[in-house]
Amino acid sequence: MEKERKMMMLCLLLAAVCSPVFSDEWRASVVSQIDALVSSCVVVPCTFTHSGGTLPGSRLRGLWHKQTKEELIYYEDQTKILDNFKDRTKMLGQLGQGNCTLEMTQVRNHDNGPFCFRVEIVIDETNKPTKEMFSFVEQCVTLNMLLDAPKPTLTHSKTAYEGKPYTITCSVTHTCPSHPPQIKWSLKTTEDITVIHKNQQSGNWEVQSILTFVPKEKDDHTEITCTAEFNGQKTSSDTVTLYVKRAESYNHIIIPAAVGIGTALVFGVFCIFMAKKYKNRIIELQNRDGSMLNRLRSLSRRGRR
Numbered sequence: 016m017e018k019e020r021k022m023m024m025l026c027l028l029l030a031a032v033c034s035p036v037f038s039d040e041w042r043a044s045v046v047s048q049i050d051a052l053v054s055s056c057v058v059v060p061c062t063f064t065h066s067g068g069t070l071p072g073s074r075l076r077g078l079w080h081k082q083t084k085e086e087l088i089y090y091e092d093q094t095k096i097l098d099n100f101k102d103r104t105k106m107l108g109q110l111g112q113g114n115c116t117l118e119m120t121q122v123r124n125h126d127n128g129p130f131c132f133r134v135e136i137v138i139d140e141t142n143k144p145t146k147e148m149f150s151f152v153e154q155c156v157t158l159n160m161l162l163d164a165p166k167p168t169l170t171h172s173k174t175a176y177e178g179k180p181y182t183i184t185c186s187v188t189h190t191c192p193s194h195p196p197q198i199k200w201s202l203k204t205t206e207d208i209t210v211i212h213k214n215q216q217s218g219n220w221e222v223q224s225i226l227t228f229v230p231k232e233k234d235d236h237t238e239i240t241c242t243a244e245f246n247g248q249k250t251s252s253d254t255v256t257l258y259v260k261r262a263e264s265y266n267h268i269i270i271p272a273a274v275g276i277g278t279a280l281v282f283g284v285f286c287i288f289m290a291k292k293y294k295n296r297i298i299e300l301q302n303r304d305g306s307m308l309n310r311l312r313s314l315s316r317r318g319r320r
């Protein structure tokens with residue numbers, strides 16, 4: 016056990032000593048292109064590794080710059096950043112975890128880039144990076160400027176049935192998971208809304224709002240609008256018309272049928288009752304007739320004698 020521990024310590028020491036030497040072993044991975052909505056925000060996914068293993072975040076400095084290293088768009092020290100980008104960029108990722116994800120807010124028309132990532136290792140105990148003490152990789156991203164907000168899409172089943180839950184989904188794509196678009200619905204009923212955020216890789220995201228409600232008869236032909244409100248006030252929307260099938264659409268069959276069956280039943284009972292009543296009377300009459308005939312017969316016999 017003691018030997019193993021010593022070996023591990025040695026390895027760690029070697030790794031720490033060697034990492035600045037093997038500077039070319041650094042790797043960063045940044046998406047090469049990403050859509051960015053003007054006035055909104057964009058999050059550029061970025062990760063990096065180096066052969067020496069992970070270093071604590073306190074020993075790393077991440078920076079983002081334009082074509083030249085001097086044109087900084089993100090740095091810890093705000094004073095060194097280009098005026099244009101001051102207070103607009105933020106490192107969302109934890110450098111200690113190899114995450115160099117960058118957020119840019121209030122995107123402007125000319126923020127196309129390319130923007131490149133660089134990492135510095137601070138060896139000095141006082142954490143002061145000096146030119147001799149850094150190692151870096153470069154990876155660059157270009158922003159595709161979008162002037163208009165992407166339109167949401169509505170998916171739903173064709174017909175809604177009165178009194179039965181109906182689901183309609185509104186989805187919209189974006190590239191700013193830190194401030195995703197808010198989806199609003201025009202319906203003001205007691206709604207049940209579920210929001211789902213889907214990562215579609217390479218910095219693209221989709222937000223889905225699933226609305227479930229129970230349509231009423233009066234909702235027929237109502238227009239349902241879903242509006243996506245992007246960070247920075249830009250909006251886009253889509254509308255569908257709701258068609259509600261009435262639940263009592265079967266009543267024109269059910270009611271007459273029920274009435275018919277009811278009438279038949281009442282009539283049937285009446286007939287049976289009448290038949291019973293008349294049966295007695297017929298038998299009575301037959302009996303009476305029978306006795307009359309007998310009497311007549313005996314009378315005629317007596318007369319012949």
Ligand SMILES: *[C@@H]1O[C@H](CO)[C@@H](O)[C@H](O)[C@H]1NC(C)=O
Pocket residue numbers: 062107108109114115116
């Ligand atoms: C990097 O950090 C961002 C922001 O915190 C996070 O959303 C993302 O999942 C992280 N990426 C990785 C690969 O860990």
